[in-house]
Amino acid sequence: MNEQVVLVTGGAGYIGSHACVELLQSGYRVIVVDNLSNSKIESLSRVKQITGKTLQFYQADIRDKKALAEIFAKEPIATVMHFAGLKAVGESCEQPLNYYHNNVYGTLVLTEVMAEANVKQLVFSSSATVYGEPSCVQYVEDFPLGAVNPYGRSKAMIEDILRDLSVADKHIQTKSPWKIALLRYFNPIGAHESGMIGEDPNGIPNNLMPYVSQVAIGKLEQLAVFGDDYPTRDGTGIRDYIHVVDLVKGHIKAIDALESEKFSLGGCKAYNLGAGRGCSVLEIISAFERVTGRKVNYRVAPRRAGDLAEFFANPELALKELNWKVEKNLDDMVADTWNWQSKNPQGYV
Ligand code: NAD
Ligand code: UFG
Numbered sequence: 001m002n003e004q005v006v007l008v009t010g011g012a013g014y015i016g017s018h019a020c021v022e023l024l025q026s027g028y029r030v031i032v033v034d035n036l037s038n039s040k041i042e043s044l045s046r047v048k049q050i051t052g053k054t055l056q057f058y059q060a061d062i063r064d065k066k067a068l069a070e071i072f073a074k075e076p077i078a079t080v081m082h083f084a085g086l087k088a089v090g091e092s093c094e095q096p097l098n099y100y101h102n103n104v105y106g107t108l109v110l111t112e113v114m115a116e117a118n119v120k121q122l123v124f125s126s127s128a129t130v131y132g133e134p135s136c137v138q139y140v141e142d143f144p145l146g147a148v149n150p151y152g153r154s155k156a157m158i159e160d161i162l163r164d165l166s167v168a169d170k171h172i173q174t175k176s177p178w179k180i181a182l183l184r185y186f187n188p189i190g191a192h193e194s195g196m197i198g199e200d201p202n203g204i205p206n207n208l209m210p211y212v213s214q215v216a217i218g219k220l221e222q223l224a225v226f227g228d229d230y231p232t233r234d235g236t237g238i239r240d241y242i243h244v245v246d247l248v249k250g251h252i253k254a255i256d257a258l259e260s261e262k263f264s265l266g267g268c269k270a271y272n273l274g275a276g277r278g279c280s281v282l283e284i285i286s287a288f289e290r291v292t293g294r295k296v297n298y299r300v301a302p303r304r305a306g307d308l309a310e311f312f313a314n315p316e317l318a319l320k321e322l323n324w325k326v327e328k329n330l331d332d333m334v335a336d337t338w339n340w341q342s343k344n345p346q347g348y349v
Pocket of ligand 2: 087089129185187188206207209224226236237238239281
């Protein structure tokens with residue numbers, strides 16, 4: 001068992017809560033820092049119920065340097081998994097300053113406090129959105145970056161900051177260099193198989209899977225399929241959906257890699273976390289209907305501004321260097337989404 005202490009920023013959120021389960025089940029001690037701006041404390045009670053283990057929770061904003069420094073002074077933290085941030089693309093276009101302040105400034109404060117506490121192992125939640133519009137649909141880590149909205153640019157800026165930090169550190173040949181994994185998620189969906197934790201979006205969901213499941217349960221009337229005239233196999237958009245439990249397993253593998261020989265001199269490296277295959281919107285709907293036996297009422301609507309026709313991950317680097325690949329398939333993602341949705345029709349109330 002591993003007694004190492006991991007600080008999870010944003011640990012009460014959708015992906016962070018699943019990471020807490022995986023960390024606790026792998027023997028890590030877990031400390032969560034979350035301001036609960038987009039989550040409920042109930043998610044952490046559920047994490048404790050699933051694992052039969054406890055964790056330490058601090059309700060704090062990562063931009064509050066004093067609060068963070070106190071936590072680092074009190075707790076023997078070895079690694080930080082940094083999920084805290086705002087993530088809605090549309091909202092980021094309306095409130096860019098809020099996004100840059102929360103995501104970029106928040107990460108600056110976090111890394112300053114980490115440096116002062118000499119905690120220099122970091123796993124960061126990046127996104128496939130940093131790629132922008134490459135000419136090839138299967139994204140490789142060394143593609144040029146070119147995010148097209150403030151949310152994506154906030155992730156790209158953070159990646160730049162973390163790369164600069166790592167390079168500067170190498171120059172001074174420090175004994176404890178920064179070791180940083182930038183994990184570029186494709187489209188995380190699904191929920192823990194217990195159905196006790198899952199995605200609980202505020203208001204009307206922006207993303208496909210929570211929208212589909214809320215239509216299936218009768219909370220929403222009809223799904224709008226954004227465009228059926230894309231140059232794809234059935235005309236609808238294709239994405240690389242990844243089960244959230246597979247995704248968080250990739251984070252544990254990232255910690256293992258940061259502690260291995262490969263990172264002995266430090267470094268900052270990006271890895272795609274995706275399945276390496278895409279599913280269309282109509283394929284998601286039909287899998288949902290088949291697996292759950294529920295009808296998904298939908299209509300075809302115009303394309304959504306800013307959407308690409310198709311992209312998916314090339315996940316070979318994560319396989320080679322993190323020894324990670326997805327284990328779950330689309331039916332698992334649908335079944336687990338539905339299990340969570342039907343057991344928690346109103347989310348965490
Ligand atoms: P989420 O909103 O469910 O979780 C984020 C958590 O961070 C929430 O609990 C929120 O309360 C907290 N938080 C936000 N700002 C904070 C701050 N300043 N201080 C402390 N806590 C703060 O989102 P998620 O889907 O779990 O995403 C986690 C991370 O993964 C985010 O950084 C997101 O950008 C990234 N990501 C998500 C997706 C996705 O599709 N869900 C895709 C790519 C990347
Ligand atoms: N879609 C619909 N109807 C909906 C919602 C979505 O047809 O109501 C379609 C979209 O047009 C797209 C696909 O379903 O073809 C997936 O859309 P999502 O909104 O679920 O996901 P995106 O690929 O647009 O974006 C998500 C996150 C981004 C992140 C990206 C890659 O929202 O923040 O995945 O990780 F950058």
